[in-house]
Amino acid sequence: MLLKAVDLGLASCWIGAFDENAVREALDIPAARTPVAIMPVGYSAESSGRPARRPIDEVTTWL
Numbered sequence: 001m002l003l004k005a006v007d008l009g010l011a012s013c014w015i016g017a018f019d020e021n022a023v024r025e026a027l028d029i030p031a032a033r034t035p036v037a038i039m040p041v042g043y044s045a046e047s048s049g050r051p052a053r054r055p056i057d058e059v060t061t062w063l
């Protein structure tokens with residue numbers, strides 16, 4: 001979904017840190033369900049372009 005949002009010219013972010021009970025209450029989520037992530041979707045106020053990436057050999061140790 002994140003990739004598709006970007007593909008459509010939108011911006012998004014995986015949000016894993018939130019008040020689970022507040023979200024549960026705001027969205028009327030049943031007790032049997034657990035919200036694990038929020039995905040805000042919208043138009044970015046800034047155009048940062050593609051983020052710089054360090055080479056894979058710099059961030060990987062092969063064992």
Ligand SMILES: Cc1cc2nc3c(=O)[nH]c(=O)nc-3n(C[C@H](O)[C@H](O)[C@H](O)COP(=O)(O)O)c2cc1C
Nearest residue numbers: 012013014015016017018036037038050051052053
């Ligand atoms: C499991 C997970 C939880 C995340 N939770 C949050 C969050 O609570 N708030 C936030 O601003 N970004 C959150 N992010 C997004 C990361 O901060 C980061 O923007 C995203 O992983 C892209 O980083 P990258 O381009 O270095 O891969 C989360 C990402 C992952 C994978």
